[in-house]
Amino acid sequence: MALTEREVARLAELARIELTPEELRLFAPQLDVILDSVASVAQVATDDVPPTSHAMGLTNVFRDDVVRPGLTPQQALAMAPVSEDDRFRVPRILDEE
Amino acid sequence: MSQADLNARIITATAAELGRAIAAGTWTSVQVTTAFLAQIDAVDDRVNAFVSVDREGALAAARRVDERIAAGERLGPLAGVPIAVKDLLCYQELPTTAGSRMLENWTPPYNSTVVQRLLDAGLVILGKTNLDEFAMGSSTETSAFGASHNPWDLDRIPGGSGGGSSAALAAHEAPLAIGTDTGGSIRQPASVTGTVGVKPTYGGVSRYGIIAMASSLDQCGPCARTVEDAALLHEVIAGHDPMDATSIDQPVPAVAEASRAGDVRGMRIGVVRELGGEGYAPGVEQRFDEAVELLRAQGAEVVEVSCPHFDQSLSTYYLIMPAEMSSNLARYDAMRYGLRVGDDGQNSAEQVMRLSRGAGFGSEAKRRIIIGTYALSAGYYDAYYGSAQKMRTLITRDFDAAFAQCDVLVSPSTPTTAFKLGERIDDPLAMYKADLCTIPSNLAGNASASFPCGTAPEDGLPVGFQVMAPPMADDRLYRVGAALERALATRGTSTVIPQLPGSLAEPSQEA
Numbered sequence: 001m002a003l004t005e006r007e008v009a010r011l012a013e014l015a016r017i018e019l020t021p022e023e024l025r026l027f028a029p030q031l032d033v034i035l036d037s038v039a040s041v042a043q044v045a046t047d048d049v050p051p052t053s054h055a056m057g058l059t060n061v062f063r064d065d066v067v068r069p070g071l072t073p074q075q076a077l078a079m080a081p082v083s084e085d086d087r088f089r090v091p092r093i094l095d096e097e
Numbered sequence: 098m099s100q101a102d103l104n105a106r107i108i109t110a111t112a113a114e115l116g117r118a119i120a121a122g123t124w125t126s127v128q129v130t131t132a133f134l135a136q137i138d139a140v141d142d143r144v145n146a147f148v149s150v151d152r153e154g155a156l157a158a159a160r161r162v163d164e165r166i167a168a169g170e171r172l173g174p175l176a177g178v179p180i181a182v183k184d185l186l187c188y189q190e191l192p193t194t195a196g197s198r199m200l201e202n203w204t205p206p207y208n209s210t211v212v213q214r215l216l217d218a219g220l221v222i223l224g225k226t227n228l229d230e231f232a233m234g235s236s237t238e239t240s241a242f243g244a245s246h247n248p249w250d251l252d253r254i255p256g257g258s259g260g261g262s263s264a265a266l267a268a269h270e271a272p273l274a275i276g277t278d279t280g281g282s283i284r285q286p287a288s289v290t291g292t293v294g295v296k297p298t299y300g301g302v303s304r305y306g307i308i309a310m311a312s313s314l315d316q317c318g319p320c321a322r323t324v325e326d327a328a329l330l331h332e333v334i335a336g337h338d339p340m341d342a343t344s345i346d347q348p349v350p351a352v353a354e355a356s357r358a359g360d361v362r363g364m365r366i367g368v369v370r371e372l373g374g375e376g377y378a379p380g381v382e383q384r385f386d387e388a389v390e391l392l393r394a395q396g397a398e399v400v401e402v403s404c405p406h407f408d409q410s411l412s413t414y415y416l417i418m419p420a421e422m423s424s425n426l427a428r429y430d431a432m433r434y435g436l437r438v439g440d441d442g443q444n445s446a447e448q449v450m451r452l453s454r455g456a457g458f459g460s461e462a463k464r465r466i467i468i469g470t471y472a473l474s475a476g477y478y479d480a481y482y483g484s485a486q487k488m489r490t491l492i493t494r495d496f497d498a499a500f501a502q503c504d505v506l507v508s509p510s511t512p513t514t515a516f517k518l519g520e521r522i523d524d525p526l527a528m529y530k531a532d533l534c535t536i537p538s539n540l541a542g543n544a545s546a547s548f549p550c551g552t553a554p555e556d557g558l559p560v561g562f563q564v565m566a567p568p569m570a571d572d573r574l575y576r577v578g579a580a581l582e583r584a585l586a587t588r589g590t591s592t593v594i595p596q597l598p599g600s601l602a603e604p605s606q607e608a
Binding site for chain 1: 203204206207298299300313314339340342343345406409412413415416423427430431432433434435436437440442444445446447448449450451452454455456458460463464466467468470471474480481483484485486487488489490491493525526539540541542568
């Protein structure tokens, strides 16, 4: 399955993580070994086995829809990297193309 | 009694004893809290169990409990008793970092349900304990704030991810601690530090306000030095919470009662064949076998059981966990909280996001995010994540078949004693093997715990005895743990944790 540096770079792009060239060199063989070691799972689990996505299998869990106090704008913005006029300030969201 | 003698008595007492002494007015919560803060001052420069210590907040909370007791109020059994909280749980009074640069200095705007229940029960929060970044690891070495050290041997790991909590207990810096366990992060640290750690049934303790790693596996639980102390803490934090959709709406199993009974007569105990043999240290197997014999002598019936799919649990876990954590860690996008770098007016939101995540996450977080992204990507989903979910079903069926024959299953908690700091940090697969025995219970969601069972003859380091029980039968863990604790004490096997130089537990001769 050999995970190359290029593939790791592509996955990093999908995951929105900037990786340095050194990280790419370090991670590619490590991730390759990890993926190799876990690949055996695919051989044992056959089609007739249903998947488990959750330990206890609870479904349709509801609670009453009641109004509760929420965070004030000050509380919500207290840990924001940057805020302005009671709002989160973010970098421009459109790429120049 | 001199101040030194008083401090020594307090920091070596059990949480149950401290609670009784505070309720009876023998000691005040302020005295007790002061003694633990002094022990933190005396040893934590070497142990590094705490990421933050809340001296003023703890003493103020202790004073409030003392006032309530003085006014004649009857409080719970742990009122006024100090506790250390893993730095993964939101607590409004202190930063919650998850051991990551991403959340350095982030103070949450609300309390997790577990922290709120601790405060409501009058426990005194001493501070937040160190952990592997976002609770990913088995050694605390991936913490952005430096590794914690095992009080038994400072060159060794205290386990992980909850190594700060286990080290704080073993160094007598706190009588109780909170941990979280996704693949063994409560039990493996307990094992390598000679302390008690319990992973309740998935859904037994609320996850609300606990920073998520792998949501279908994460579970919060109690850490302590004695079985009864863990049970008392379990009863404080467990129980239904409407704020967590996975929280179980049933009464909490009677764990404190089970820890006092400690009776295994007639219990059927299954030794899991697959969790032993090659790769297990001789001293670990020896102490484990002896513990099984002690339980047999107490009246338990011991049988061997086979769980053939357990051999696949490590692989299953290392597909499911990174998949879920890569999704959970997507929320750290540098927009509303957490680290933001590269916001120079030129870079777009997406560029800032990439730069921030590159700078904020450590190597292990990046590794797992990449693996998770791979396992979830089109073309690989069925082969990896889909297969792992099927394997999870097979592992759960193994448990069901075993629990049809046995009341509990047992194994070593981890294959070796504490390894050296640095020994496995560049070899992820070797590091992952520390969780070999603990992972099956996370995948199936049942209850599981690690109890001390002596030290390995070859290195003198503690060995953990794992007990696994069916979902919502958490009380059986305590029944077995307490029986083992008593049998070891009766036999004269020392489970006493050695004191570090300068520890206040050993007042100097002239004092």
